[in-house]
Amino acid sequence: MHLVYPAVLSSLLFCVGVYGVLARRNAILVLMSVELMLAAVSLNLVAFDVWLGDEVHSGQVLTLFLIALAAAEIGVGLAIVLLVHRERGSSAVDRLRALADRDGNEPDRAGPEPGPEGAASRETTTT
Amino acid sequence: MTERELLSTSGQEIVFVLVGLMVLGAAVLCVTTRQLVHAALWLVVALGGLAVEYLLLTAEFVAWVQVLIYLGSVVVLLLFGLMLTRAPIGPSPDADSGNRPVALAVALASAACLVTLVVDAFRTTWIDLDEPHGRSDALGDSLFRTWVLPFEALSVLLLAALVGAIALSRARRARAGTPADGGGR
Numbered sequence: 001m002h003l004v005y006p007a008v009l010s011s012l013l014f015c016v017g018v019y020g021v022l023a024r025r026n027a028i029l030v031l032m033s034v035e036l037m038l039a040a041v042s043l044n045l046v047a048f049d050v051w052l053g054d055e056v057h058s059g060q061v062l063t064l065f066l067i068a069l070a071a072a073e074i075g076v077g078l079a080i081v082l083l084v085h086r087e088r089g090s091s092a093v094d095r096l097r098a099l100a101d102r103d104g105n106e107p108d109r110a111g112p113e114p115g116p117e118g119a120a121s122r123e124t125t126t127t
Numbered sequence: 128m129t130e131r132e133l134l135s136t137s138g139q140e141i142v143f144v145l146v147g148l149m150v151l152g153a154a155v156l157c158v159t160t161r162q163l164v165h166a167a168l169w170l171v172v173a174l175g176g177l178a179v180e181y182l183l184l185t186a187e188f189v190a191w192v193q194v195l196i197y198l199g200s201v202v203v204l205l206l207f208g209l210m211l212t213r214a215p216i217g218p219s220p221d222a223d224s225g226n227r228p229v230a231l232a233v234a235l236a237s238a239a240c241l242v243t244l245v246v247d248a249f250r251t252t253w254i255d256l257d258e259p260h261g262r263s264d265a266l267g268d269s270l271f272r273t274w275v276l277p278f279e280a281l282s283v284l285l286l287a288a289l290v291g292a293i294a295l296s297r298a299r300r301a302r303a304g305t306p307a308d309g310g311g312r
Contacts, residue, residue, distance in 0.1 A: 001140050003252040006184065007245040009147040013154055013173075015238035020158030022230030023223050028208045029163065032170050035201065036154055039177050042193075046186045050261065051254045056273045057266050063189050064270070065281055067196050072288035074201050078208040079295035085212045094224045 006047035013040035027081045027091045031074060038070045139256060143183050150176035161222045163214040167205050171198055184254070186261030 013036060020033025042063045049059025085091045136144075150173050157169035174197045181190035270278060 001137065001143060001184070001254045001256055003249045003254055004246055005140060005143050005147065006180065006254075007249055008242055009143075009150065009180070011241035011245055012151055012238055015234045015241065016151070016154045016158055018237060019230050019234035022233060023227045024158065025221060025224040026163060026212075026214070028205060028212065028214070029158075029166055029222065031208075032166060032205060033158055035170065035197075035205075036157065036173065039174060039197070042189075043177060043180060046181055046184055046189055046261075047254070050184050050186060050256070051252065053255070053260060056269045057261070058274075060186055060189050060261055060266055061270050061274045061277075063186075064192055065277065067189075067192055068281055068285060071196055071201055072285050074204055075292045076288050076295070078204055079292040081208060082211055083295050091212045092221070092224075 003047065003051055006043055010040040010043040010047070013037075013043065025092045025094055027084070027093050028078070030093060031077050031081070034077075035070060035074065038066060038073075042066050139183055143180060146176050146179050146183070150180065161218040161220065162216075163209055163219060163222065164206070164216065167202055167209060170205070171202050174198055174202070181261075184261070185256055185259040187259070188261055188263045188266045190261075 017033045017035075017037030017040060020036060021030055024030050024033060045059040045063045045066070049057060049063075052059070081091050084096060088096065090096070153169045153172035153176065157166050157173060160166050160169060174193065178190045178193040178198075181187070181193060
């Protein structure tokens, strides 16, 4: 098999993932796009490992490690997204601006539009 | 084979390209669809097609691990996450943020750059698939001989990630009893 096919497929898949990470608003969709990028890297690793005929199978072993790391990443990422959604009532990444860099005289509009649940939880934590 | 040309395709290459087109289409639909649950299902199609690509590259063990872990657990986790954040079932018009043109430009530029580079670099390279190179016994042998230390480190990392996820999920209940810390603002 020509090596160009898997290499081109993985680079195109990576770029689709880049588009998803940059363009999506929901944090879970951003996590899905990250999964796409990781899968593209895995395809590259497997293809080059098969091409080189590595004795210790470093590419495929690294792919297995990468799949396990992706599982860990999605677990922690989803826990964070669920926590943010519970605290703030939104999981839109461009509305979570509490840590944003902004001018001092700008009025503080950084918080998200608090949903009923987010507002309630903030009252309980600040009183 | 010595008389290899770029356009003399074998059956494996044809299947690879067809499945690759399916994977790419599913991935594009996954990042562009406005229905959030459909995005997760298109992700299933893309990752399953990728498992078929691994099989075509004779990496059978990686292919089945991909099916088990990605399709079996990661997508289910994502669907649970979508449900728990009360994702709308119908089409949601605000699925994409405002920087969509910039994202498209960045993706197209990087795709053009990467594809040009890769095609130019590996124009004359062929993979020899006559002998399978991903059999489970050979892979397990090298995994538990050469790579056993990274394997153990990875298991510790998985445990740490699991504990971290549980701690994050319990964080609100634990903090409700303590005095306020400003609530992050």
